[in-house]
Amino acid sequence: MLEVNGLTAGYGRLTALKGVDIRVDEGEIVFIVGPNGAGKSTLLKTVAGLMAPTAGTVGFRGRPIAGRVPEELCRQGLVLVPEGRHIFRTLTVQENLAVGAMIRKDKAALAEDLEKVLDTFPILRDRFKGIAGHLSGGEQQQLAIARAILQRPALMMIDEPSLGLAPLVIDQVYESLRQLNAGGLTLLVVEQSTARILDLASRVYVLRNGHVVLEGTAPELAEGNALEDAYFGYVADGHAVA
Ligand SMILES: Nc1ncnc2c1ncn2[C@@H]1O[C@H](COP(=O)(O)OP(=O)(O)OP(=O)(O)O)[C@@H](O)[C@H]1O
Numbered sequence: 001m002l003e004v005n006g007l008t009a010g011y012g013r014l015t016a017l018k019g020v021d022i023r024v025d026e027g028e029i030v031f032i033v034g035p036n037g038a039g040k041s042t043l044l045k046t047v048a049g050l051m052a053p054t055a056g057t058v059g060f061r062g063r064p065i066a067g068r069v070p071e072e073l074c075r076q077g078l079v080l081v082p083e084g085r086h087i088f089r090t091l092t093v094q095e096n097l098a099v100g101a102m103i104r105k106d107k108a109a110l111a112e113d114l115e116k117v118l119d120t121f122p123i124l125r126d127r128f129k130g131i132a133g134h135l136s137g138g139e140q141q142q143l144a145i146a147r148a149i150l151q152r153p154a155l156m157m158i159d160e161p162s163l164g165l166a167p168l169v170i171d172q173v174y175e176s177l178r179q180l181n182a183g184g185l186t187l188l189v190v191e192q193s194t195a196r197i198l199d200l201a202s203r204v205y206v207l208r209n210g211h212v213v214l215e216g217t218a219p220e221l222a223e224g225n226a227l228e229d230a231y232f233g234y235v236a237d238g239h240a241v242a
């Protein structure tokens with residue numbers, strides 16, 4: 001579904017992504033983990049068309065998309081839930097969801113999807129007419145994901161869904177990701193922490209310093225310390241690498 005090859009991107013003289021290869025197959029839930037500044041958000045922003053790559057290719061559903069604008073990618077089914085959620089705090093839950101649905105013309109199917117989304121996230125039904133800024137952090141994350149679902153993604157990319165949330169709330173958000181994936185949605189999720197992801201992940205990439213330093217399926221990475229070692233930048237003999 002998504003095929004990223006040799007992707008390089010940055011900010012002025014700073015190269016934040018240095019030839020990254022990743023892929024996401026249909027039906028998978030793939031995680032990208034790595035420490036602060038690893039390039040995770042840069043990767044999602046570049047794939048979503050918010051930044052232009054300086055080298056490399058991105059293929060989505062078999063077609064090259066590098067350099068396309070976000071609106072066009074969104075219509076093709078590639079949707080990003082950005083870091084920090086970016087909901088409209090002064091608007092109601094209903095209005096925030098309407099913004100997500102703006103690109104759609106199929107109003108009957110949209111009404112059905114809205115019902116499904118409100119079933120998945122009952123709190124949003126309870127607070128439908130309430131101001132989004134009054135929702136808790138976890139509820140705002142659910143709103144951001146719900147809004148993205150109304151854009152009918154084939155692939156949803158989510159940047160740090162657990163950011164700033166209490167452990168119990170993270171469990172709820174992860175449970176909703178599990179349900180969405182079980183319902184057929186392909187997911188690419190970025191997280192800073194490796195905790196909790198192995199139960200959910202089809203595959204995991206560890207990104208450090210703009211490079212993919214490890215890739216594996218969840219069972220492969222559950223064995224031994226490879227995941228932690230890659231994350232913290234240790235090689236097998238215990239020495240730190242760049
Ligand atoms: N708008 C920007 N302008 C200049 N440099 C940036 C900008 N955004 C990110 N960077 C730099 O690019 C590198 C990668 O940043 P990025 O935001 O992709 O990291 P990240 O893996 O998402 O980190 P975090 O886990 O903290 O969100 C960092 O060195 C960062 O300082």
Ligand SMILES: [Mg+2]
Nearest residue numbers: 040041042083
């Ligand atoms: Mg980030």
